[in-house]
Amino acid sequence: MSVLWFTPAELACYNGRDGVPAYIAYAGQVYDVTHSFLWQGGRHQALHTAGIDLTGSLSEAPHGADLLARFPVIGRLRERDG
Amino acid sequence: MAKVAREMVERAGINVDTLLELLVKNASAELTTFYYYTILRVNLIGLEGEGIKEIAETARIEDRNHFEALVPRIYELGGKLPGDMKEFHDVSACPPASLPKDPTNIKAMLTVLVEAERCAVRGYTQICNMTAGKDHRTYDLALAILNEEIEHESWFSEFLGEGPSGHYLRRGETSPFVRKFLE
Numbered sequence: 001m002s003v004l005w006f007t008p009a010e011l012a013c014y015n016g017r018d019g020v021p022a023y024i025a026y027a028g029q030v031y032d033v034t035h036s037f038l039w040q041g042g043r044h045q046a047l048h049t050a051g052i053d054l055t056g057s058l059s060e061a062p063h064g065a066d067l068l069a070r071f072p073v074i075g076r077l078r079e080r081d082g
Numbered sequence: 083m084a085k086v087a088r089e090m091v092e093r094a095g096i097n098v099d100t101l102l103e104l105l106v107k108n109a110s111a112e113l114t115t116f117y118y119y120t121i122l123r124v125n126l127i128g129l130e131g132e133g134i135k136e137i138a139e140t141a142r143i144e145d146r147n148h149f150e151a152l153v154p155r156i157y158e159l160g161g162k163l164p165g166d167m168k169e170f171h172d173v174s175a176c177p178p179a180s181l182p183k184d185p186t187n188i189k190a191m192l193t194v195l196v197e198a199e200r201c202a203v204r205g206y207t208q209i210c211n212m213t214a215g216k217d218h219r220t221y222d223l224a225l226a227i228l229n230e231e232i233e234h235e236s237w238f239s240e241f242l243g244e245g246p247s248g249h250y251l252r253r254g255e256t257s258p259f260v261r262k263f264l265e
Contacts, residue, residue, distance in 0.1 A: 046103035
């Protein structure tokens, strides 16, 4: 099965606003959080927005990466655009 | 609004609008949890349900107290509650603690309850982390609520057989930590 790859610029399009799906990246994987109550409108707890790589933010979060297991992985993130 | 009180928090480096959004979201989580726990509690029937009805009721009332304690601080900092209660429900920091499909499944009921408390523990830990050493009043309030949420989680976790909670259930009046904010 082929893997769907996202560049950071492509991921940024999935910000969860105006009916667009909400995707986030962590540790190279892209998760679909569109249907999560806690990611409505592409925002999470007033602090984070969808469409970005949150790998660097998790260390400051009051939860671990284990919570991401609740969401489907729909692709992988390329390290850079282009 | 307490103008100087807000100014002190701003000068400490906190984005007060972000803090207010978090406080409103957590106030919503408390009030909605109070509502959903009402439904959960009335469905705790039979011998198994009776065993956890009291702790569910204590958690329910204390979550309502948490809402009551948060409201003044929101307004002190210049914030407000949404005028539309449906909107208020949907901004909750935690998902609805909805009744499981099979309310007679006590493990399913306890799972809903413990997950709601865990979400609250994370939420107030976040607020404590933001405000520690900077916004003393909000920190004091968030810490008081956090203490009670941790106890709620431990009760339900113990009933799920995940391990000892380390303490007895609540005896006497509710909200031993948050009570001072309610007087």
